[in-house]
Amino acid sequence: MNSKKTLIVSHAPFWHDGSGIPERSYHTIIAALPAALVGIAYYGVPALGVICLAVSSAILWELLFNYAGKRPITVGDGNAAMTGFLLAMLLPASAPWWLVLLGTFLAIVIGMQIFGGIGANPFCPVALAVAILMVSYTTHLDFDAGLVNFSLDFPSPTDPMAALKAFGPAAIENFRPMDLLMGLHVGGLGSGCGLAIIIGGVYLILRGFIRWEISISFIAGIFVTAMLFNMADPARYASPIFHLLAGYTLIGAFFLATESSSSPVNVIPMIVYGVMGGIMTVLIRNIGVWVDGVIFAILLINLINPLVDKIRPKAIGKVA
Amino acid sequence: MRKRSFFGLSKPSFHYELATDIAATPVAIPTPETVQIYIKQELTRSSKILKTGMSVKTGQRLQLNEGDSIGTISSVTGTIVSIEPFLADYGQTWTAITIETESSDIMDTEFADFIETPSLETLNRFFPTCPGEPDFQPLMDERNPVKTIVIYGGNADILIDTGLLVLKTKADAVNEGIEVLRKITGIEEVVIVVPEESVQNYSGHLDARIQSVSSQYPYAQPLMVLYNLTGRLPDENGAASLGTYFIRAEAVASIGEAFVTGRLPVNKTITVIDKQGNKHLACARIGTPVGKMLDTFGVEVNDQDKIIFGGPMTGNAIYSEDLPIGPDTDAIMVQDKAIIPLYSDYPCINCGDCVHICPANVPVNLIVRFLAAGQYTEGADMYDLYSCIECGLCSYVCSSRIPIYQYIKLAKYELGRITSAEEMNEQ
Numbered sequence: 001m002n003s004k005k006t007l008i009v010s011h012a013p014f015w016h017d018g019s020g021i022p023e024r025s026y027h028t029i030i031a032a033l034p035a036a037l038v039g040i041a042y043y044g045v046p047a048l049g050v051i052c053l054a055v056s057s058a059i060l061w062e063l064l065f066n067y068a069g070k071r072p073i074t075v076g077d078g079n080a081a082m083t084g085f086l087l088a089m090l091l092p093a094s095a096p097w098w099l100v101l102l103g104t105f106l107a108i109v110i111g112m113q114i115f116g117g118i119g120a121n122p123f124c125p126v127a128l129a130v131a132i133l134m135v136s137y138t139t140h141l142d143f144d145a146g147l148v149n150f151s152l153d154f155p156s157p158t159d160p161m162a163a164l165k166a167f168g169p170a171a172i173e174n175f176r177p178m179d180l181l182m183g184l185h186v187g188g189l190g191s192g193c194g195l196a197i198i199i200g201g202v203y204l205i206l207r208g209f210i211r212w213e214i215s216i217s218f219i220a221g222i223f224v225t226a227m228l229f230n231m232a233d234p235a236r237y238a239s240p241i242f243h244l245l246a247g248y249t250l251i252g253a254f255f256l257a258t259e260s261s262s263s264p265v266n267v268i269p270m271i272v273y274g275v276m277g278g279i280m281t282v283l284i285r286n287i288g289v290w291v292d293g294v295i296f297a298i299l300l301i302n303l304i305n306p307l308v309d310k311i312r313p314k315a316i317g318k319v320a
Numbered sequence: 321m322r323k324r325s326f327f328g329l330s331k332p333s334f335h336y337e338l339a340t341d342i343a344a345t346p347v348a349i350p351t352p353e354t355v356q357i358y359i360k361q362e363l364t365r366s367s368k369i370l371k372t373g374m375s376v377k378t379g380q381r382l383q384l385n386e387g388d389s390i391g392t393i394s395s396v397t398g399t400i401v402s403i404e405p406f407l408a409d410y411g412q413t414w415t416a417i418t419i420e421t422e423s424s425d426i427m428d429t430e431f432a433d434f435i436e437t438p439s440l441e442t443l444n445r446f447f448p449t450c451p452g453e454p455d456f457q458p459l460m461d462e463r464n465p466v467k468t469i470v471i472y473g474g475n476a477d478i479l480i481d482t483g484l485l486v487l488k489t490k491a492d493a494v495n496e497g498i499e500v501l502r503k504i505t506g507i508e509e510v511v512i513v514v515p516e517e518s519v520q521n522y523s524g525h526l527d528a529r530i531q532s533v534s535s536q537y538p539y540a541q542p543l544m545v546l547y548n549l550t551g552r553l554p555d556e557n558g559a560a561s562l563g564t565y566f567i568r569a570e571a572v573a574s575i576g577e578a579f580v581t582g583r584l585p586v587n588k589t590i591t592v593i594d595k596q597g598n599k600h601l602a603c604a605r606i607g608t609p610v611g612k613m614l615d616t617f618g619v620e621v622n623d624q625d626k627i628i629f630g631g632p633m634t635g636n637a638i639y640s641e642d643l644p645i646g647p648d649t650d651a652i653m654v655q656d657k658a659i660i661p662l663y664s665d666y667p668c669i670n671c672g673d674c675v676h677i678c679p680a681n682v683p684v685n686l687i688v689r690f691l692a693a694g695q696y697t698e699g700a701d702m703y704d705l706y707s708c709i710e711c712g713l714c715s716y717v718c719s720s721r722i723p724i725y726q727y728i729k730l731a732k733y734e735l736g737r738i739t740s741a742e743e744m745n746e747q
Contacts, residue, residue: 008626008660009637011726013712014653016661017324017332019719021669077666119667119720208328211672265672265685315681315707317553 021118024209024260025078029085031200031209032255036089038196039189043093043150047189050095051088058084058104065113079118083107086126086255089190090248090295091133094146099137103129122305124259127252127298134295142291143186152186155179159186161247161291169238172246180245191251194244201254210258213270218253219244221278229286237286248294249281256294262302264309272308277301321632321659324717331677332717334537334633336475339484339518346485346589346601349616351396351425355607356418356644357449359383361390363405363415374400376419379584380428381446384415392449394428395586395606396421409636410733419607432582438504443575450578451588451606452571453648459505464560469507470549471498471528473514473569474540475650477631481591481601482650484518486570494569495527496576501567512569513545537633538679538711542566547680547709555706556732556739588645593653594619604645610652611641624657633712666720674714674724680707684714684724691727696735705731 040047062080066073074080084104091103110132111125112118134141143159156163156174163171179185183193191197205212226240243249248256257263257277264273277297284293322332359382367384376382376394383391398421406416434442444456459466471494475483487494498510509529514522516532523530533540533548547553550562559566574585592600592613600617614621621627621641628635629649645652674684687703690696699705708728715725 005621005623005625005641007621007637007639007641008624008657009639010626010660010663011637011723011729012628012630012635013633013716013725014626014628014635014637014655014660015321015632015716016721017322017717018661019324019328019673019717020721021666021719024669024671024719072665117667119669206327206329208324208330208673212329260672261670263670265670265675266683312675312683313681315683315704316709317547317551317680317707318704 021077021079025082027207027209028082028204028255029078031203032085032089032190032197034196034199035183035193035251036085036190038183038193039089039093042152042154042183042192043147043189046150047093050091050093050100050189051085053097053100054088054091054104055081055084057101058087058108061105061108062113065109069113071117074117077118080108083112083125086251087129089251089255090126090130090188092141092143092146092187093189094150095140099133099140103133106132119261121259121261123299123302124256124262126259127256127295127302131295131299134290143188147186154184154186156185159291160242161187161285164238164242164246165285165291168236169234169242172238172242175242175246177241177245180242185246187246188248188251191248194250197250197254201250204254204258210254210260211263211265211270213267214258214263214274215253217271217274218257218277219249219274221275222249222253222281223278225279225282226286229282243282243285247285247292252277252281252294252298256298257301262305264305266309266312268311269305269308272311273301273305276304321661332713334478336478336515336535336537336540337481337484338515338535339488339521342481342485342488342601344601346603347616349602349604349608349613351421351605352608352612354401354418354420354609355396355398355605356416356609356642357382357392357395357607358406358408358646359390359392359415359417360408360412361388361415362413363403367403367415370400370403370417372400372402376400377426377428378586379431381430382417389444390448391445392417393446393584393586393606394419397424397426398422427583431578431584435579435582438500438579440504443504446578446584447571447575449606449647450571450574451585451647452568452574453646454567454571454575458560458565461560465563466505466507466565467563468509468511468549469501469505469565469567470545471510471512471567471569471572472542472545473512473518473522474533475631477634477651478537479591479593479597479599479653480631480651481599482589483569484515485601486573486589487514487518487522490573490577491522491525493573493576493580495525496580497572497574498527498576500575500579501572507565511549513540515540538709538713541634541709541711543709544679544711553706553709556700556735558736588647588649590645590649591651592617592619593651595625595654595656606647607644609642609644610638613645613652614641614654619654621654622657624660626655626657626660628653628655633716634710662721663723664721666722668722669720671719673717673719677713677717679711679713680704680709682707682714688722688724688727691724691731692722696731699731700735705735708732 107125107129111128181194204210226243229237280297281293402418515535690699712725
């Protein structure tokens with residue numbers, strides 16, 4: 001009765017659309033690459049060093065934790081490499097080696113692995129790591145202090161966000177939006193060039209790797225809130241265009257807020273989540289003590305994610 | 321196999337095959353040397369009635385013991401060579417009967433005596449294993465009277481031609497069958513569900529209300545049709561309380577044919593889908609081994625290929641070429657080992673693709689976490705397990721390649737078992 005041929009059996013469906021976690025990770029890296037290349041072009045070899053160290057150490061931390069936790073080796077899915085890459089893009093090119101190692105440790109181990117690995121992290125691991133670094137090592141995350149020894153060919157040698165916080169909108173009058181868009185200002189090594197980040201973000205949206213509702217509503221939230229502040233008192237609050245193009249706004253909108261396991265999946269929650277993030281960002285920037293509010297705003301919306309994601313359409317056939 | 325498009329923003333969309341897509345007429349597969357048929361009953365002790373070496377006729381009803389309500393119909397004339405236990409899906413234990421066929425068919429005449437007096441008992445005695453595999457229990461359930469008979473005329477899955485082919489070629493038999501069902505049950509409300517593109521082919525020709533459904537997958541899946549007709553979906557107590565009885569057009573055609581000719585139908589219409597995705601139509605005795613069918617069309621099966629009963633979305637993979645085609649096998653699909661997608665044990669990363677594509681608004685990303693942990697009741701109570709219409713699209717798009725559909729089917733099966741055990745205790 002038994003045939004000699006061994007057939008493979010499994011449960012339906014027998015087709016798959018071919019998507020996978022490695023693809024998502026590697027395409028996110030590809031999307032982030034243009035912005036990182038611009039950073040390397042402006043800041044030189046130190047920027048390349050930070051990126052390489054971050055990617056490799058992130059992979060190593062995950063591998064170490066896989067062994068320590070006696071769990072399957074998961075570094076092949078590219079998630080650790082992607083996390084390291086995005087973290088490097090937020091750091092200044094002047095970041096010392098130990099800061100990078102610590103950052104990737106925080107992102108991979110504290111941000112993700114201790115919660116159970118990929119898919120189980122309640123916060124965007126990169127945002128969490130950068131937040132801890134920002135609070136703990138203020139001077140190293142201060143772009144003005146860190147990049148003081150770099151000879152940069154920018155219109156202004158100061159960090160626009162810091163200048164705004166310290167001296168008000170008058171201090172940022174010489175930052176033209178076009179320069180901000182092209183990355184000609186002091187900032188994170190991969191988060192400066194708005195144009196490159198937008199290109200990467202649009203790529204991710206078109207390929208369906210991130211959910212566009214989150215990015216668009218995050219940007220809209222920032223724009224509208226900043227505009228309201230600006231209309232109320234232009235002498236104290238910067239224009240919405242400035243808020244969109246400076247600091248971590250765009251990289252936050254396209255790469256951090258969209259981190260899949262810490263963001264909602266239903267349409268209304270995604271919009272609430274994004275808009276809340278935008279509002280919080282501008283509130284922290286305009287009336288808080290921190291220079292850039294994007295990171296903390298994203299951690300805050302990560303917190304409300306499980307709650308807002310309960311707003312979902314009624315499933316069919318439910319009587320109650 | 322259809323892959324994700326480059327622009328992943330768009331949802332994948334599948335369409336059922338239409339009646340106009342059917343090109344050829346079915347190829348008649350010659351009667352094989354042996355057939356195997358099942359009695360859906362456990363072989364607890366050796367049968368008092370069936371013995372190896374016993375000769376059977378085509379259309380003869382076989383049952384294990386005196387007074388059994390469960391039986392099967394022999395699809396060939398020949399000699400029983402073995403009676404053995406068979407382990408079916410979900411660990412159900414059936415009895416497999418292997419019959420060595422003889423060259424000439426001798427028709428059994430038992431059924432002919434019942435033609436003049438059709439009744440539910442007759443249907444339940446002779447038809448549960450006829451092509452289309454109807455289940456008559458809902459009609460016999462007096463506590464939950466059936467108000468509407470829904471005849472399902474569409475294809476069971478994408479790529480399959482069988483359902484519409486039967487409706488197209490056996491419209492007369494379907495009409496006869498409807499008449500028999502009406503006479504027996506007294507139910508006037510009969511609805512035939514067909515894809516909207518085919519409505520004009522049938523309206524007026526069939527003696528029932530025609531209800532059209534979209535030809536886009538999964539809008540003709542049985543549960544989706546049920547939802548569109550009644551606005552409800554069955555929970556762990558089953559579909560009984562909905563007052564709607566579901567039967568395939570092929571089963572209705574079998575009933576009609578039998579009551580006109582006096583012979584029980586024993587041939588099943590099957591779509592064979594080869595590795596390249598080409599389709600062949602066949603007509604074979606129930607119980608014909610799959611390998612025999614594939615040989616006829618020159619489909620070569622190698623080690624580690626996959627053979628599927630049914631379509632790519634909702635079928636069942638089988639483990640041997642020797643397994644027979646059953647009364648509900650609408651299609652046989654062969655997949656080359658190079659293109660078999662594998663499942664993984666990765667956790668859900670909450671990418672939202674499943675929620676995006678789910679036609680029933682089930683929060684798949686949440687329910688899968690509970691079902692993977694075996695918390696079926698939570699899944700049903702809080703996360704809409706019974707809204708799932710079992711289309712498999714969530715597993716098709718899953719980035720983590722989680723067997724979501726399997727979890728859902730298993731959860732429903734387990735909860736159904738708990739419910740029926742509780743009912744048994746109450747009685």
